[in-house]
Every structure is written in C-alpha cells, then in structure tokens.
Amino acid sequence: MARFAAFVSLLAAGIVLQLSNGAEVNVTDKEGKLCLYANLMVNFSVSYIAGEKKDTAEFELPSAVTTDGSECGATSSTLKLNFRDGHSLSLNFTMDGNMYQADSITFSYNLSDATVFPGSGSNETESVTVKSQITKVGVDTCYSCDSKDMIITDMVNMTLSSVLIQAFVSEGNKSENITSCSADSPPTTAPPTTAPPTTPPPTTQGTNATTPAPVTNATTPAPAPVTNATTPAPPPTPTPTPTLLPPNIGKYSLNSDNSTVCLLATFGLRIGIKQGETFQEMNLDANETKASGSCGINSSELQLVSSTMTIMLTFINDTAKFRLHAVNFTAKTGSGVDFNAVNTNLTLWEAAIGSSYMCNKEQNYTITNMLSFYTFNLRVQPFGITNGDFNTAEDCETDVDSFLVPIAVGVALIVLIVIVVLAYFIGRKRNMSTGYESF
Numbered sequence: 001m002a003r004f005a006a007f008v009s010l011l012a013a014g015i016v017l018q019l020s021n022g023a024e025v026n027v028t029d030k031e032g033k034l035c036l037y038a039n040l041m042v043n044f045s046v047s048y049i050a051g052e053k054k055d056t057a058e059f060e061l062p063s064a065v066t067t068d069g070s071e072c073g074a075t076s077s078t079l080k081l082n083f084r085d086g087h088s089l090s091l092n093f094t095m096d097g098n099m100y101q102a103d104s105i106t107f108s109y110n111l112s113d114a115t116v117f118p119g120s121g122s123n124e125t126e127s128v129t130v131k132s133q134i135t136k137v138g139v140d141t142c143y144s145c146d147s148k149d150m151i152i153t154d155m156v157n158m159t160l161s162s163v164l165i166q167a168f169v170s171e172g173n174k175s176e177n178i179t180s181c182s183a184d185s186p187p188t189t190a191p192p193t194t195a196p197p198t199t200p201p202p203t204t205q206g207t208n209a210t211t212p213a214p215v216t217n218a219t220t221p222a223p224a225p226v227t228n229a230t231t232p233a234p235p236p237t238p239t240p241t242p243t244l245l246p247p248n249i250g251k252y253s254l255n256s257d258n259s260t261v262c263l264l265a266t267f268g269l270r271i272g273i274k275q276g277e278t279f280q281e282m283n284l285d286a287n288e289t290k291a292s293g294s295c296g297i298n299s300s301e302l303q304l305v306s307s308t309m310t311i312m313l314t315f316i317n318d319t320a321k322f323r324l325h326a327v328n329f330t331a332k333t334g335s336g337v338d339f340n341a342v343n344t345n346l347t348l349w350e351a352a353i354g355s356s357y358m359c360n361k362e363q364n365y366t367i368t369n370m371l372s373f374y375t376f377n378l379r380v381q382p383f384g385i386t387n388g389d390f391n392t393a394e395d396c397e398t399d400v401d402s403f404l405v406p407i408a409v410g411v412a413l414i415v416l417i418v419i420v421v422l423a424y425f426i427g428r429k430r431n432m433s434t435g436y437e438s439f
C-alpha cells in the first residue's frame with residue numbers, strides 16, 4: 001500500500017463512452033491504469049423557484065459526462081461525474097479491510113443553467129448530500145444493482161438504476177465477481193407446492209411449469225436515506241430482508257432423436273451464492289426456464305436456461321448406477337457480469353439405471369464453496385426411461401426408513417422362531433401323550 005504512496009491524489013483521466021442510456025466511465029490513475037469504474041443511470045427531479053412560483057425540473061444523467069475531480073487513493077476514492085453546465089454527481093468511497101462502500105452521494109446543481117432550470121431566479125449552485133446504499137461491497141468485486149434506488153430529499157429526488165460500480169480496482173482490471181444489492185435478489189416466487197411430483201406429461205420437449213406463479217412484491221421500495229437538507233429528513237426505513245417463497249416446480253424433459261423421452265427431471269430449485277461476506281439466494285423461475293441437452297449411453301446433459309442463469313447438469317451412467325456428476329452454473333446479471341461455479345466431481349442423486357431418483361423433502365446440497373442448491377420435490381431420471389415416464393423411484397427418504405426394514409424382518413423372524421419352537425413343544429407333548437397310549 002505504501003508503494004502507492006497512500007493518498008496521492010491521482011488526476012483522473014476521464015474516458016467517456018457514449019451509451020444510449022446512462023453514463024459509463026473509466027477513471028484511471030496516473031499510470032494510466034483503471035482504478036474506478038462506473039456505469040449507472042440516474043434520474044433527477046429538482047424543485048426550484050421560477051419567478052414567483054415553484055417549478056420542477058426533471059432530467060437524466062446524460063451519457064456525456066467528464067470525470068474531472070475524481071481521485072483514486074489507497075483507502076479513499078472519489079468519483080465525480082460532471083455534466084452539462086456546472087452540474088455534478090459525486091460519490092465518496094472508503095475501503096476498510098476487505099470491504100468498501102460509498103459513504104455519501106453529493107449532487108450539485110447550477111441554478112443559473114437555464115436549459116435545465118428554465119426561468120430560474122437564482123444563480124447559485126446548490127448541493128445536496130445523502131448517505132448511500134452502496135455498502136459492504138467486497139474488495140475486488142463490482143457492486144451491481146439493477147433495481148431502482150430512490151433517494152428523496154426536500155428539493156431533490158434522485159433515482160439510481162442499472163448501477164455497476166467498482167472502486168479500488170486492483171491491477172487495472174475490472175473484477176468479474178459481483179456484489180449484488182439486496183433489492184436485486186428475489187425476482188421469482190411461487191406458492192408452496194404440496195403435491196408430490198407424480199407423473200409429468202412426458203410428451204413435450206423443453207419445459208412446462210405446473211404451478212402458477214402469483215405476483216408478489218418482489219421489488220421493495222428503497223429506504224429513504226438520511227439527508228442533510230434544510231428540514232428534517234424522512235425517517236430511514238430499515239432495508240427489508242427479502243424472504244423467498246419456495247420456487248415453482250419445473251418439469252423438464254428431453255427427447256432422443258427419434259422423439260422418445262430420454263430424460264425427465266422435476267424439481268424446484270433455489271440457488272445460494274456466497275461471495276466474500278455476502279450470501280444471496282434466488283429461485284429458478286421454472287416458468288421462464290428452457291430445457292435442452294442430450295442423452296447418451298454413458299453421459300446425459302440437461303441444460304436449463306432462464307433469463308438470469310444457466311445451469312448445466314451432467315449425469316453419468318457408471319456401472320449400473322447413475323448420478324449427478326457435474327454442475328456448471330452461470331448467473332448473468334443485467335449489468336453483464338457473470339458469476340460462475342463449476343464442480344465436475346459430484347456424487348449426488350444416485351440411483352440404479354432403470355429407476356429414478358426421488359427426494360420430495362427440501363434438500364441442501366453444497367456444489368462449491370460459493371454455490372449451494374436447495375431442491376424441492378426432486379425427481380430425476382437421466383437414463384433408461386421406458387414408456388415415456390419415470391420408472392420406479394429410489395426415494396431418498398427410504399434411506400431414513402430403511403433401518404426399519406431390518407428391524408421388521410428381525411421381529412418377523414423372532415415371531416416365526418417362537419411359533420416354530422412352540423409348535424415343536426406342543427407337537428412333542430402331544431406325541432408323548434399319544435406315545436403312552438400307543439405303546
């Protein structure tokens with residue numbers, strides 16, 4: 001850190017990319033290396049005095065911005081986006097160990113810019129500073145938030161959306177890893193399905209979901225931040241931690257070339273992603289998921305693609321048993337940053353070829369140290385399907401019951417032995433008495 005001569009303010013060389021919506025900037029340090037990246041959309045709504053009356057100006061952060069005044073330090077950085085005639089939006093970042101955050105957002109606006117504030121009676125530059133929601137971002141990750149973050153103050157409302165920001169970029173390379181805001185996590189929900197996965201219609205290729213997906217309040221209103229405007233700020237509302245409903249149950253099937261069903265899978269899936277200190281859960285929306293893949297003799301693949309994620313499940317046929325052998329999971333974010341986790345050495349969902357694997361109970365599987373799968377009403381058969389439907393199930397729950405079977409057998413045996421012994425003694429007694437009679 002000392003090498004970077006902590007806190008030498010480095011003049012930012014603003015490189016401005018033109019985008020249809022929002023502004024994208026790369027701030028570089030004095031060596032020309034990327035040190036701060038931002039791509040975001042902001043809508044402003046500012047009330048001001050025009051002549052005798054109050055007026056409201058509404059405008060967007062244009063894509064044409066400059067980054068003069070931005071600075072990159074070792075533990076503290078500033079992103080300053082200047083636009084039009086003397087307006088700016090600044091974010092102050094600080095780093096603490098393995099986390100960084102934006103401490104505050106300052107918006108300055110030039111009331112004498114008549115193109116933005118027509119009829120403005122003032123020639124002042126006003127500014128408003130608010131706390132930011134960009135907190136607890138893992139170092140070397142990008143903060144990503146597609147959801148709207150609405151900041152309300154007395155005179156100014158700002159709506160941030162499609163935000164992708166990385167401060168403290170190391171080695172000049174933007175990170176592929178992301179820290180998502182909580183508002184982005186729970187897009188999909190479904191009612192709890194109690195029905196066990198019985199027989200799905202095996203005819204269709206691809207997917208059809210069964211459970212209706214009700215509309216839920218997935219997007220929570222952003223909490224109002226504390227402001228330092230003239231009158232008391234609205235009380236900050238606590239960020240609600242979203243609780244996920246069970247995912248809807250997807251029924252996926254694949255056909256072989258001659259259009260016989262060769263792979264069937266039924267399950268609801270929730271994904272847990274752990275990145276640094278942040279843990280995020282999301283449901284696979286079966287209704288929005290397309291299934292594809294291939295069936296083989298020794299290996300079958302099922303690929304599930306939704307708008308936000310791609311999951312490749314590889315099953316292998318290994319000496320009369322099949323199992324889930326590999327998972328390749330990729331989550332796309334709207335901002336274009338991918339999360340990827342792969343494990344090619346799994347032994348899950350194991351059952352005999354010619355039967356299916358079933359687990360109705362919710363199960364929690366660790367795929368990698370960053371990825372877990374929670375399954376609901378699981379049933380899969382990747383090989384040896386006959387009659388276009390699941391064959392007999394090997395139920396994970398019978399494992400729990402299976403110790404009862406030997407006990408039952410043992411009890412039955414003991415009863416049998418007792419009966420045999422009793423029969424022997426009774427028979428002997430009768431024999432003895434008849435013996436006396438006969439001899």
Ligand SMILES: *[C@@H]1O[C@H](CO)[C@@H](O)[C@H](O)[C@H]1NC(C)=O
Binds near residue numbers: 042043159161
């Ligand atoms: C910002 O404003 C534009 C039009 O002025 C609108 O189309 C867009 O949806 C707004 N975005 C947000 C996040 O409110």
Ligand SMILES: *[C@@H]1O[C@H](CO)[C@@H](O)[C@H](O)[C@H]1NC(C)=O
Binds near residue numbers: 046047152153154
């Ligand atoms: C800011 O938003 C609040 C709530 O939506 C609204 O009442 C107020 O008029 C808005 N202020 C401005 C300046 O747009």
Ligand SMILES: *[C@@H]1O[C@H](CO)[C@@H](O)[C@H](O)[C@H]1NC(C)=O
Binds near residue numbers: 085113
């Ligand atoms: C504010 O806007 C006016 C008129 O557009 C311009 O002359 C002035 O330079 C601006 N102020 C700043 C600080 O840029």
Ligand SMILES: *[C@@H]1O[C@H](CO)[C@@H](O)[C@H](O)[C@H]1NC(C)=O
Binds near residue numbers: 121122123124
């Ligand atoms: C700003 O406006 C005030 C009157 O409202 C005027 O006295 C002052 O000279 C103006 N300043 C500039 C720099 O235009």
Ligand SMILES: *[C@@H]1O[C@H](CO)[C@@H](O)[C@H](O)[C@H]1NC(C)=O
Binds near residue numbers: 138176
């Ligand atoms: C980022 O992801 C890569 C794998 O894609 C991983 O090796 C690395 O440890 C991750 N970094 C952080 C900070 O999570």
Ligand SMILES: *[C@@H]1O[C@H](CO)[C@@H](O)[C@H](O)[C@H]1NC(C)=O
Binds near residue numbers: 209210211212213287
């Ligand atoms: C799937 O989603 C579409 C639109 O998103 C909706 O019209 C349809 O009813 C849904 N189907 C089920 C089974 O949830």
Ligand SMILES: *[C@@H]1O[C@H](CO)[C@@H](O)[C@H](O)[C@H]1NC(C)=O
Binds near residue numbers: 227228
């Ligand atoms: C608000 O601004 C005043 C000065 O205008 C300052 O003393 C005070 O610390 C600020 N409060 C907050 C919460 O930023």
Ligand SMILES: *[C@@H]1O[C@H](CO)[C@@H](O)[C@H](O)[C@H]1NC(C)=O
Binds near residue numbers: 256258260
């Ligand atoms: C379809 O192909 C499978 C092997 O791939 C074969 O066992 C089956 O008999 C074929 N069915 C028909 C109707 O051709």
Ligand SMILES: *[C@@H]1O[C@H](CO)[C@@H](O)[C@H](O)[C@H]1NC(C)=O
Binds near residue numbers: 296318320
């Ligand atoms: C599983 O693999 C064995 C050879 O290891 C093969 O004989 C058998 O046909 C395969 N089963 C299926 C359903 O493809």
Ligand SMILES: *[C@@H]1O[C@H](CO)[C@@H](O)[C@H](O)[C@H]1NC(C)=O
Binds near residue numbers: 312
């Ligand atoms: C995982 O899947 C992606 C495409 O979805 C592919 O580019 C990547 O190579 C795969 N990784 C492995 C280890 O198979």
Ligand SMILES: *[C@@H]1O[C@H](CO)[C@@H](O)[C@H](O)[C@H]1NC(C)=O
Binds near residue numbers: 345
């Ligand atoms: C696969 O996992 C087994 C234990 O589950 C382990 O013994 C083996 O070394 C692993 N193989 C690879 C290539 O990681």
Ligand SMILES: *[C@@H]1O[C@H](CO)[C@@H](O)[C@H](O)[C@H]1NC(C)=O
Binds near residue numbers: 364365372374
């Ligand atoms: C799944 O397992 C992980 C690690 O064992 C645990 O942290 C997590 O709470 C579990 N989740 C559920 C829903 O059981």
